[in-house]
Amino acid sequence: MIRLDIFTNEIRPDGQLIDRLAVRVEVTGQKLNVTAGDPRFLQVGMPVYSERYGRLIDFDTDGEEWARNLPSAYRNGAVTVSAVELLGPVASSSGADRVHSAPALAFEHQPR
Amino acid sequence: MDYFVSGDRARLDRIRDAQPELAHPDERFMLDARTPDYKPHLSTTAGPNLNSVYVGIAELNGRRWPLFFKPLGGIKPTAAHDYQQDSLVDIGIHEVAAWWLARELGPPWSEIVAPAVWRDPPKASTIGESGPVVLGMGGSAHLPEPGADFDQLISDAAFFDALIGSQDRHDENLRAALPASLGLIDHGYSFARPRDYHNRYPTAGFFQRLRYGQRSFSPPGSPILNYTGVGPLSPALAPHEQAALARLKTDPTGLLGIADLLPQDRADALRDRVQRMDQAQEILRHSDF
Numbered sequence: 001m002i003r004l005d006i007f008t009n010e011i012r013p014d015g016q017l018i019d020r021l022a023v024r025v026e027v028t029g030q031k032l033n034v035t036a037g038d039p040r041f042l043q044v045g046m047p048v049y050s051e052r053y054g055r056l057i058d059f060d061t062d063g064e065e066w067a068r069n070l071p072s073a074y075r076n077g078a079v080t081v082s083a084v085e086l087l088g089p090v091a092s093s094s095g096a097d098r099v100h101s102a103p104a105l106a107f108e109h110q111p112r
Numbered sequence: 113m114d115y116f117v118s119g120d121r122a123r124l125d126r127i128r129d130a131q132p133e134l135a136h137p138d139e140r141f142m143l144d145a146r147t148p149d150y151k152p153h154l155s156t157t158a159g160p161n162l163n164s165v166y167v168g169i170a171e172l173n174g175r176r177w178p179l180f181f182k183p184l185g186g187i188k189p190t191a192a193h194d195y196q197q198d199s200l201v202d203i204g205i206h207e208v209a210a211w212w213l214a215r216e217l218g219p220p221w222s223e224i225v226a227p228a229v230w231r232d233p234p235k236a237s238t239i240g241e242s243g244p245v246v247l248g249m250g251g252s253a254h255l256p257e258p259g260a261d262f263d264q265l266i267s268d269a270a271f272f273d274a275l276i277g278s279q280d281r282h283d284e285n286l287r288a289a290l291p292a293s294l295g296l297i298d299h300g301y302s303f304a305r306p307r308d309y310h311n312r313y314p315t316a317g318f319f320q321r322l323r324y325g326q327r328s329f330s331p332p333g334s335p336i337l338n339y340t341g342v343g344p345l346s347p348a349l350a351p352h353e354q355a356a357l358a359r360l361k362t363d364p365t366g367l368l369g370i371a372d373l374l375p376q377d378r379a380d381a382l383r384d385r386v387q388r389m390d391q392a393q394e395i396l397r398h399s400d401f
Contacts, residue, residue, distance in 0.1 A: 010252040011287070017167065017178045017248065032333065041254075043284065044333030046313050049191035056194050059333065072188050076298035077165045077180035077246065078253035079284050080153060 001028045002067035005082040006041050019080075026086075027067040032059070041079075048073045116239070119375060120201040126372050127208055127230045136215055138227035138247050142179060145170035147233075150181050167248075178248035181231060182207070185240030187300070195279055195301045196308045200240075202375065203300040204230070207244035209373040210276050210299035216368040217356045220268045226297045249287040249295025258341030259322075261292040267345055269296055270323035271353050274395040275385060277304035277378075281398075283315035283329065283337060303378040310399035317398020323347055324397060347394040357390045 004025040010018050023037035034042065047056040048069040059066045071081040131143055148168025164186035170179045184200045197203050207228040214225035227247040236242050255262065273281050279301040287295035301311075310316060315329045315337065323345045329337040349357070360367055364383060371379040381401055389395060 008253050008284075010289075011178055011248045011250050013250060015169070015177045015248075017169070039333075040335050040337075041284070042334055043282070043313060043315075043331060045331050046282070047311065049188060049194060051190065056191075072191055074284075075165055075182065075186060075300070076253070076285055077153065077167065077182070077248070078287055078297060080165075 001026055001086045002064050003027075003084045003086055004042075004067055004070060005084075006037075007080045007082070008041060009078060009080075022079075025067075027063050030059075030063040032063065043073075046070065046073050116201060117199040120199045120205070123205055123373050123375075124201055124230065127205065128232070131229060134229070136222075136227065139229055141170065141172050141175060141177070142227065142229045142245050142247060145172035145179075148179055150179075153180070180246045180248060181243065182246065182300075183241050183243040185238070186243075192301075194309060196305070197301055199375075202378075204243045205373055206302050207246060207299050209370055210296075210302060212373065213276065213368065213370050214272065216370070217359065220264075220352070221272050221356075224265065224268060224294050224296050225272065226295055226299075228299075246297065249297055250293055251287040251289030251295060253284040253287060255283065255286060255288045255294075255318075255339070256290050257338050259339035260341035261290075262288070262294065263343045263345060265292060265294040266319050266322050266342060267350065269294060270319035270345075270347075271349075271356075271395050272296060273302075273317070273319055273398070274389065274400075275356075275382070276302045277308075277381060277385060277401040278302045278317075278398075279304050279309060280311045280316060281318050281320075282311060282313050283318050283331075286318070303374055303382060304401040305377050305381040306384075306401050308401055310401075320395065320398040323395060347397075349389065349393050349395065353395070354390075354393070357386055360386045361390065 006022045007019050008022045021037055022041035023039055024035045025042055026033045026035055044059045047058050048066055049072060050057045050065050050069050052065055057066055068083055071083050074081050148170045150166035150168040153165045153167040166181040168179055169176055184204050187200050187203055189200060192203060208230055211225055211228040214221040226249050228244045231245045232242045285298050287297060314331050322339060322342060324347055327339045327342060367379065367382060385396060
């Protein structure tokens with residue numbers, strides 16, 4: 001299972017930069033579940049490059065592989081995406097099912 | 113990794129050499145402000161981190177504003193290759209070249225295209241640590257629906273995207289806010305050549321599609337995007353667009369200083385787009401490079 005956290009940021013007229021979670025999604029196989037936020041910010045058809053396939057793929061090609069690589073589609077400073085691989089509940093013996101930690105992305109830059 | 117393909121170092125040096133003399137207030141702000149404390153603004157994969165963008169707040173003479181630093185090392189070469197963008201340096205240069213073109217054409221484009229300069233961090237040991245710095249544009253990555261009051265901004269953006277041969281202007285590759293304001297960002301995948309790849313996402317070519325009459329977008333798995341508030345637009349060139357093309361045609365060799373920043377084939381494609389739009393008196397459709 002891949003969990004996607006898609007963040008957008010806003011630059012306000014006073015220069016304040018605010019990041020916020022736009023949508024959170026879990027992708028298991030070809031199933032996609034929006035668990036928080038606005039699905040408008042999820043671009044399921046966005047082609048992403050997969051090393052495994054050696055070409056651009058989309059969700060229909062391979063949902064989890066697409067989700068795993070979705071962050072590579074965004075390098076504009078306005079949208080950031082975090083993909084985290086989660087183990088299923090059966091495979092997890094410790095209860096701590098996150099196998100890769102993404103950095104905290106939600107923060108504010110406040111003018112002094 | 114060798115980031116330099118034929119000529120891209122010379123193109124980059126033209127930007128480096130020009131920067132001390134640049135006069136636009138946004139350029140001077142980005143170049144003269146003390147280097148911000150850039151922090152990662154990462155898109156993070158389940159594997160190694162990718163596509164790093166750094167954000168910092170610059171301050172100069174009472175002005176405080178966010179800057180985005182995009183070191184070349186954050187580009188995924190294999191993904192860029194699919195866009196026929198095989199020089200990572202040129203991808204970075206395109207951010208600056210798009211801005212220089214907008215700056216030379218003046219308003220309205222100089223007001224909606226994100227200003228960009230080049231940055232070589234003082235202790236950089238590889239070109240991958242260098243890259244463009246882009247001024248933060250106000251608003252967020254979403255054109256408010258249904259788009260009322262954005263007619264002129266959409267038209268101006270469509271002309272610019274047609275001119276630069278944008279390959280990747282989807283509905284989140286922008287910044288917008290109400291009251292209507294618009295910023296064009298992320299020009300790495302631009303200055304395309306005929307038959308180069310265009311993002312096949314349904315909203316890619318966003319402004320050109322809107323100007324050609326599309327008002328509804330149906331991205332798979334997402335809510336329909338409804339821009340029925342946008343008034344009737346025409347692909348026919350407006351007088352200020354005719355004037356912009358006329359200016360470019362007066363300098364067919366240099367293209368107002370942009371040709372020197374592009375490989376020959378990309379400069380030729382830009383000249384060809386100028387010629388074709390002037391001849392047809394219409395903007396080009398998306399993917400018509």
